[in-house]
Amino acid sequence: MSDNNFDVIIIGGGPGGYIAAIRAAQLGFNTACVEKRDTLGGTCLNVGCIPSKALLQSSHHYEMAEKEFANHGVDIKGLKLNLKTMMARKDGVVDDLTKGIAFLFKKNKISHFIGSGKITAPGVVEVASGKKTETLSGKNIVIATGSSSSDLPGVDVDEKQIVSSTGALALGAVPKTMVVIGGGVIGLELGSVWRRLGSEVLVVEFLENILPGMDGEVVKQATRTFKKQGVKFKLATKVTGAKAAKSGVTLNIEAASGGKAEELKADVVLVSVGRKPYTNELGLEDVGVQMDKRGFITVDANYQTSVPGIYAIGDVIGGAMLAHKAEEEGIACMEILAGQAGHVNYGAIPGVVYTHPEIAALGKTEETLKEQGINYTVGKFPFSANSRARANADSEGFVKILADADTDRVLGCHIIGPGAGELVQEVVLAMEFEGAAEDVARTCHAHPGTAEAVKEAALAAIGRAIHI
Numbered sequence: 001m002s003d004n005n006f007d008v009i010i011i012g013g014g015p016g017g018y019i020a021a022i023r024a025a026q027l028g029f030n031t032a033c034v035e036k037r038d039t040l041g042g043t044c045l046n047v048g049c050i051p052s053k054a055l056l057q058s059s060h061h062y063e064m065a066e067k068e069f070a071n072h073g074v075d076i077k078g079l080k081l082n083l084k085t086m087m088a089r090k091d092g093v094v095d096d097l098t099k100g101i102a103f104l105f106k107k108n109k110i111s112h113f114i115g116s117g118k119i120t121a122p123g124v125v126e127v128a129s130g131k132k133t134e135t136l137s138g139k140n141i142v143i144a145t146g147s148s149s150s151d152l153p154g155v156d157v158d159e160k161q162i163v164s165s166t167g168a169l170a171l172g173a174v175p176k177t178m179v180v181i182g183g184g185v186i187g188l189e190l191g192s193v194w195r196r197l198g199s200e201v202l203v204v205e206f207l208e209n210i211l212p213g214m215d216g217e218v219v220k221q222a223t224r225t226f227k228k229q230g231v232k233f234k235l236a237t238k239v240t241g242a243k244a245a246k247s248g249v250t251l252n253i254e255a256a257s258g259g260k261a262e263e264l265k266a267d268v269v270l271v272s273v274g275r276k277p278y279t280n281e282l283g284l285e286d287v288g289v290q291m292d293k294r295g296f297i298t299v300d301a302n303y304q305t306s307v308p309g310i311y312a313i314g315d316v317i318g319g320a321m322l323a324h325k326a327e328e329e330g331i332a333c334m335e336i337l338a339g340q341a342g343h344v345n346y347g348a349i350p351g352v353v354y355t356h357p358e359i360a361a362l363g364k365t366e367e368t369l370k371e372q373g374i375n376y377t378v379g380k381f382p383f384s385a386n387s388r389a390r391a392n393a394d395s396e397g398f399v400k401i402l403a404d405a406d407t408d409r410v411l412g413c414h415i416i417g418p419g420a421g422e423l424v425q426e427v428v429l430a431m432e433f434e435g436a437a438e439d440v441a442r443t444c445h446a447h448p449g450t451a452e453a454v455k456e457a458a459l460a461a462i463g464r465a466i467h468i
């Protein structure tokens with residue numbers, strides 16, 4: 001067997017691709033992973049999940065020190081922001097974690113090729129790096145090339161004044177004013193970072209509400225909370241163009257439904273209007289891999305594309321564009337290839353917005369249940385009635401559990417509150433086991449803990465909450 005002959009070749013080393021590579025190696029496949037970045041980890045580790053969470057944590061500390069510590073009797077004089085150190089810490093976290101994956105590749109004997117992968121025929125991948133080209137052959141090819149920021153016509157990203165999330169993770173100074181185009185996950189997370197560090201932030205959202213698709217009550221509470229924190233919103237508004245000049249960026253906006261044009265000024269503009277599949281340079285058309293109208297690769301239940309032996313997973317196939325969804329697909333795809341029963345439960349994938357308070361969404365929203373005519377019960381519990389949240393002075397928000405009115409099976413959980421992203425996880429497990437609200441309600445929860453709010457919401461769903 002030649003060195004460049006593999007059982008599985010994975011193109012893309014993000015959370016979908018690198019996890020698939022490790023699982024493939026565990027299953028005994030001779031595995032290669034082609035990644036065009038110098039480092040592994042994809043969007044998530046290099047310019048997504050991890051650097052954004054590092055800055056969210058640092059900026060949260062700064063805001064706590066500035067606004068909250070005094071309430072706890074901790075007085076600080078001469079508090080100062082050192083943005084350079086904050087950015088360097090973030091870069092250090094990214095560096096350590098990407099090196100960690102390189103270590104895991106070595107440990108699992110995965111061949112790592114740095115370069116841009118192109119499928120020249122089924123079973124053949126050409127890797128181009130500078131002027132050098134290498135040809136790999138493989139029984140199976142997995143496309144895990146992820147996504148990139150969507151463009152907005154008339155708004156050209158220069159990554160300095162008009163930035164995508166990548167530029168917003170690396171600004172050299174705190175802008176006095178920032179306009180965020182798009183009130184989705186990126187806009188609210190990175191808008192929060194810069195607001196906490198001192199920017200005046202205005203979010204321009206095309207729809208009537210921020211966070212489309214989330215539970216209505218959560219959206220209402222989130223909007224109220226972000227406004228209280230100082231974020232301004234212009235809803236049902238569209239941006240029709242932007243011009244960067246030395247004095248700042250001038251934006252043209254008008255009502256989403258059309259109307260009188262207005263101008264806005266900002267030092268920095270963040271464009272966060274969604275992400276699109278990344279399939280450039282892959283040669284998909286030549287090889288016959290089908291994509292939908294929006295450019296997402298179409299796959300069957302086994303993640304196989306229209307070409308036998310070519311599979312696709314992660315952001316590039318659409319659905320929830322989340323790292324953990326890509327990971328689960330990577331694992332399922334490899335297990336299916338190995339003849340096992342790989343499976344992803346798309347009904348139980350949590351989504352978390354890492355603002356403060358955090359927002360977690362799982363399963364069906366109340367709006368969807370209504371639309372689908374499903375009879376349901378609602379259990380809600382506010383963090384203001386949770387002793388740990390009160391002791392922590394962090395008691396904004398609530399837990400909401402939705403259960404089937406006939407069977408009590410948990411159908412959804414929506415949380416806005418402290419540590420929502422961790423709290424939702426027990427409900428994910430309950431849903432995986434097709435559990436009932438009563439199962440969560442009868443589970444012993446340590447006191448005092450914010451997780452008791454989840455238990456209380458489950459109790460409320462069966463009409464038995466104790467603390468409200």
Ligand code: FAD
Pocket residue numbers: 011012013014015016017034035036037041042043044045047048049050052115116117118144145146147165166186278280281282313314315316321322323324325326354
């Ligand atoms: P990617 O991570 O995009 O990886 C694809 C890789 O393929 C890239 O490294 C790319 O360089 C490589 N590639 C592309 N084409 C080729 C080619 N031809 N040859 C070789 N290599 C190629 N998700 C969460 O779940 N939680 C979060 O907190 C979160 N935060 C985010 C914050 C930001 C700012 C952004 C932008 C995204 C965030 N996401 C988050 C989304 C998450 O990053 C993606 O869902 C996830 O990275 C998708 O994984 P993937 O493996 O499908 O693709």
Ligand code: NAI
Pocket residue numbers: 152181182183184185186187189204205206207210211212237238239272273274275320321322351352353354
């Ligand atoms: P998004 O889809 O979350 O939000 C985009 C927002 O922009 C929507 O509210 C949409 O209505 C609005 N919009 C679209 N066009 C517009 C226009 N012309 N003018 C004004 N508003 C407009 O996309 P976002 O925030 O860019 O994030 C991309 C992806 O990255 C998401 O799918 C998300 O899953 C993932 N991500 C996940 C994170 C997490 O899990 N914590 C963090 C950051 C990103």
